[in-house]
Amino acid sequence: MNISVIYYSMTGAIYRLAQEVAAGAEEAGATVRLRRVPELIPLEVIEANPQIKAAAEAQQGVEVALLDDLVWADGIALGSPTRYGNMTAQLKNFLDQTGPLWAQRQLVGKAVGFFTGAATMHGGHETTILTMSTFAYHHGMVIVPASYVPPEVSSTTTGGTPYGPSELGNKPDLSAEERAVARAFGRRLAEVAGKLRA
Numbered sequence: 034m035n036i037s038v039i040y041y042s043m044t045g046a047i048y049r050l051a052q053e054v055a056a057g058a059e060e061a062g063a064t065v066r067l068r069r070v071p072e073l074i075p076l077e078v079i080e081a082n083p084q085i086k087a088a089a090e091a092q093q094g095v096e097v098a099l100l101d102d103l104v105w106a107d108g109i110a111l112g113s114p115t116r117y118g119n120m121t122a123q124l125k126n127f128l129d130q131t132g133p134l135w136a137q138r139q140l141v142g143k144a145v146g147f148f149t150g151a152a153t154m155h156g157g158h159e160t161t162i163l164t165m166s167t168f169a170y171h172h173g174m175v176i177v178p179a180s181y182v183p184p185e186v187s188s189t190t191t192g193g194t195p196y197g198p199s200e201l202g203n204k205p206d207l208s209a210e211e212r213a214v215a216r217a218f219g220r221r222l223a224e225v226a227g228k229l230r231a
């Protein structure tokens with residue numbers, strides 16, 4: 034099965050989470066495309082902020098997402114940091130270009146799941162995943178949550194929600210629980226995508 038992990042990350046946390054989701058899908062035997070959506074922040078703003086600049090440089094080697102990455106995939110993971118409980122404009126801008134795919138029903142029946150990150154514990158992990166998920170309803174996709182299948186969802190004191198993987202606090206490294214939930218989610222997305230494809 035083919036899995037596309039498509040994300041936006043301004044300062045690196047969601048990039049780290051996306052890599053774990055991709056690794057989980059590969060563990061399940063999927064062919065994976067890891068892709069970042071186009072940046073909308075002006076270059077001079079990026080250049081003036083050392084943290085954003087370093088994250089942009091770290092992601093230089095990641096290919097930019099195209100609509101074909103959605104069409105190619107049997108399963109899709111979409112990731113964005115929270116912005117006031119919602120996805121970023123960068124990911125929304127990419128998803129807002131899928132009108133032709135919607136008109137041609139090209140994403141109907143594909144597996145899809147969502148992941149996010151927030152600076153604070155109650156700052157929007159679940160709301161961001163839920164508000165991102167309206168995309169799936171309109172495209173007729175099959176939503177794959179993390180659920181409580183990974184035991185770390187029950188024990189985590191950092192990120193990792195039943196709705197989907199998440200990261201808390203923009204740490205230099207993911208916590209063990211965040212990593213475990215992201216990997217398990219990636220595996221599960223690939224397994225469900227494989228069954229739907231069959």
Ligand SMILES: Cc1cc2nc3c(=O)[nH]c(=O)nc-3n(C[C@H](O)[C@H](O)[C@H](O)COP(=O)(O)O)c2cc1C
Nearest residue numbers: 042043044045046047114115117150151152153156
């Ligand atoms: C404009 C803006 C709005 C944000 N809104 C929230 C918020 O509502 N709740 C929260 O906990 N964090 C909020 N954050 C913090 C980021 O979502 C969080 O640090 C994220 O994990 C960073 O991901 P990244 O390193 O991949 O960019 C906001 C950040 C920005 C720049």
